[in-house]
Amino acid sequence: MLTLQNLSIRAGVKPLLDSATLTVHPGQKIGLIGQNGVGKTTLFKTILNEVPVESGHLGIPVNWLIGCVEQEVAKHDINALEYVTYGDTLYAEVTENVKQAESSNDNDALVKAYDALDKISGYMVPNKAKQLLYGLGFSDSDFSKNLSEFSGGWQVRLKLARALMQRADLLLLDEPTNHLDIEAVAWLEQWLKSYEGAVLIISHDRDFLDQVVQGIAHIHNQKIYYYSGNFAAFERQRNEQLMQQQALHDKQKQQMQHLKSFIERFKAKASKAKQAQSRVKALERMEEVAAVQAMNPFLFKFLSPDHQPDPMMTIQDLCFSYPDKKILDSVDLVLRAGDRIGLVGVNGSGKTTLLKQLVGELKPQSGKVIVSKGVKVGYFAQHQIDSLNFDQSPLQHMLAQENTPSDQEGRDFLGKFGFSNAQCLESIKSFSGGEKARLALALIVYQKPNLIILDEPTNHLDMETRDALDMAIQEFSGAVILVTHDKHLLASISDQFWWVHNGKVTLYNGDLDGYLQEQLKAIKAHQQEHKVTRPGQTKKELRQQNAQQRKAIEGKIKPYQKELKVIEKKMEKLQSDLAGYHLMMEDESLYDASNKGKLEECLKLQASCSQDLEDLEMRWLELEELIEEIKSESDV
Known part of the structure; x- marks a missing residue:
């Protein structure tokens, strides 16, 4: 595992981390967050041995391979597919050995090279690279283009694809969703969920973090504070801390009331359309973390327009x-x-x-x-x-x-x-x-x-x-x-x-979720069309294999559907309980000094209920996506 113990680093004369501590276990996915300038990218450079440690200890297992997105493309006279494929450095090394053996007509070396290629399942690597490129929005015609033919934004995607090809134990991703469209972001979320290695992700995209990570490392005041769960869980935990620390001072109470009244106004106008309901849910989440919102150093508004012609x-x-x-x-x-x-x-x-x-x-x-x-x-x-x-x-x-x-x-x-x-x-x-x-x-x-x-x-x-x-x-x-x-x-x-x-x-x-599901299905269908089989596998064997897979897949759906029904009943109960806690917190007397104990108990119950509901909602969504994925794979 990666360990930071009392780590201190600087950028020039500016201290960034002071006696900071963090542990990243194998397979763990952690979001690294904090305001711009707190040292997130510098920490990555320290892990990559590009920035020295001022004091403390940075421990990395000797056998761990660390992958990252390269800053600069070494050469542009290489086509996109080869550039991404060679992100797998082990495959690149073996492939070069094959080429050298062929050019020198060394049969012994060629046999050894092909044996090494088979041991690392090298025949699957180009196909994996194609799947990555499809997912990130590239087409077949792009594979043979030189890197110099792509714009800066598309070169960023190629560098990301090359990084994802690495057989890394720890993958460092710094703002990986920049320069991606929302469809490619949705695909990347799915890819990272199934990635077996550990991942540290710097991102300001809260929904992306919600979907991918199981922990948040928050850099604040030159320390690293670790919170278990996704970004939504971090916000709730951070909100509870701030509520207790600030004792619901006037600014927070005012912000909470402002959010509540705004949300109620919007609800009154909103139709029952899915898009409107998505906005209601997003705003209600803001209400849940009002204390965090109140601590935001930025607060601005667009001025009311003088005229609003219709149509515009x-x-x-x-x-x-x-x-x-x-x-x-x-x-x-x-x-x-x-x-x-x-x-x-x-x-x-x-x-x-x-x-x-x-x-x-x-x-x-x-x-x-x-x-x-x-x-x-x-x-x-x-x-x-x-x-x-x-x-x-x-x-x-x-x-x-x-x-x-x-x-x-x-x-x-x-x-x-x-x-x-x-x-x-x-x-x-x-x-x-x-x-x-x-x-x-x-x-x-x-x-x-x-x-x-x-x-x-x-x-x-x-x-x-x-x-x-x-x-x-x-x-x-x-x-x-x-x-x-x-x-x-x-x-x-x-x-x-x-x-x-x-x-x-x-x-x-x-709504947006429905749109993204359609796009992911289209990407998956395109990837399925271009899958390759192991050399020597006949079409008959492939059909038999597919039939067996379909039969196994169909048997998986039923238990998931049963679990969905149980979760829906539990969610109804929690939503009712949560409404009760919100009602209690609207009582002004709860914020009197004499009721401090009641307030703290109410906050704990409300936070616990919100956490349980969030966990169930996440599981419900996971099951829905899983069932849809199973159906898609089995064509039922």
Whole structure:
């Protein structure tokens, strides 16, 4: 196992960890979280022996192989499939031995090399690489392309695929979902769940962590605090700690009441559609961790629009093509005031191209986009931070806006986005990606738009800023169009989904989970079509093997269905109990000093009940997914 004992590390003169402790057991999957700049990536570099240990002990088993995503591609004159396949270094070594033996006509060496290849099941490695590439959104035609032919974002995917090919005992993943679309993120979740090695994951994507990890390592005040369970469990445990530490001070009580009233208002307006119910559930989770929300250093809001024309935008028979590909074909859409649109579709399907048509950066080749009078768009593009002037300060950026604020007004406004007085005057050249993204968001908020279009806004944002953005959009009364690989943000904000696929943009009649299940099935079907068998296996033997597998699989479904019914009854009981605890906590007298004991007992019972309910919900979802997967495999 990997052990950190009283570990201290620095970045230059800045101390990052001081006497920190953590243990990672074989097969354990842990999310490493903390605000930007606390030392998460530096800790990875320390584990990889790229940053020295200042004091303490870092213990790694001698026989452990540690895998990670390489920072730079060594050479670009290699095709994608070979690059990913050679991520399996053992296979790469044996394959090179085969090539050398063949070129030298050394039959003895060739026999030994093929024997070694068989021992490591080398014949399966290229197929495994193909499955990874399919899952991450690549097509057959991409396999033979040189790395130099791929854009930066797709090269990031190739480096991730190469890392996943490694026969690692411990896999280090730093923000693996960046540059992925939400469909590829869903596939990666499934892949990591079945991965047998240990994994340490740096991520600000709470839903991704919920699906993958069994523990959270939180870097805070130069220490590492370990919490068992997924990210939702961490938030509940952290919330309970803060509630007890702060004794429900006025800020927390005010935040809790604000969240409750907001959620009730939304419920009153929400339809029974699955999308609306997804938003209700996401907001209720915010209510459960109100104390954590209250500790967020960032709190901002989009200003109320002066006008809200309806409809805001009408798209008629829109067509657009690049020289080698038709992207949009006869698209007809209407955007109404107050719409909350989640734009979904795999990378390359045309989501960003559609957004550029809507904001006027690209002109339709035929058809038209009719923007109603009074529409004011706040547009956050994928590469928004590149449009900032890195030599200027945040305040200079503010003073360059329309309706120029005074110097003090600009500082006060930037303060809401976490910029101190000193930072307001600094050149942003030295700012982190997250700080630059926050500034870009601040400039959009200041424009007072009535339509917000966000294209992957979270790539550089830490969890606290994502939460603040989530809350700000929840309370925004204008329309929103959102593209993001952050499933939590997408589910909590969107009331409807526009699906971009095969040149069309259609309304998806279902919720986000349903959409992702369909995409995963499509990926799995494509992978099944391209599976290979062991050399020498006949079609008859393969059919017999499949028949036996189907029979075994069908027998698995029944017990899972029985367990589902039992879980559903238990969930009903817990939901009733939880409603009772929430009712008790609405009693103001419970927060009097004389009732401290009752409050603590109520909090413990409420936390325990929430944890039990969460565990059952997770098990229920696991069973549902398992049954669907079994049915898919057996074609029943």
